[in-house]
Amino acid sequence: MSTTPEHDERIAKLIFASVYPHYVTKVEKKGRTKEELHEVIQWLTGYSEKDIENKIAEKVKFKDFFEKATINPNAELIKGVICGYRIEEIQTPLTKQTRYLDKLVDELAKGRKMEKILRG
Template identity: 50%
Template sequence: MANHKIFTMAFARVYPLYIQKAERKNRTKEEVDQVICWLTGYDPAGLQQQIDQQNDFATFFAEAPALHPNRSLIKGVVCGVRVEEIEDPLMQQIRYLDKLIDELARGKSMDKILRQ
């Protein structure tokens, strides 16, 4: 497994940036949390615990209760790379999350974002 800097970065450090990005586009923190919980299986208390513990992305995804089975339906480009073509499983999970936040900020409906 490649040792990318993002793997060791605290999720709690990036989480406020996800919220800021969404709020700039008139979306809410609750919607950001809903997207994160959908992808990872965390409930709101579990998500808050990960933030409070300052866990890095590797730990955040390793401890995720249940990665959503429809996450493979997330397609598109993040940072110039197609998320469905990323080979490293952890990097792919991180980019899935980035893609979901991007879709939220672009005004997509929650049904489409959550692949329902």
């Protein structure tokens, strides 16, 4: 299933700080930690702990969040279905990067080992 321009635009306008608490809740409910969540975000984006905190405080949109990120070259190894979309078939880079993050958070919450999540 391919994304629509409206779907891509909706993701671009989402504020990272509004989604972040849901990520934290999801992983903590399954026995993982906020620190592990940050490790996953740092691996994908290249952001430091301070960068992540600043992005939350500045209430940046996903568009800006990923525009300034240095996406890990191994992110292309993230495959599968998330939110009804097959990641490897998504054409819009921003939507694909957002789904990468969703998939990593999902894997963390499901108890996958960190070295597998980080494609190590």
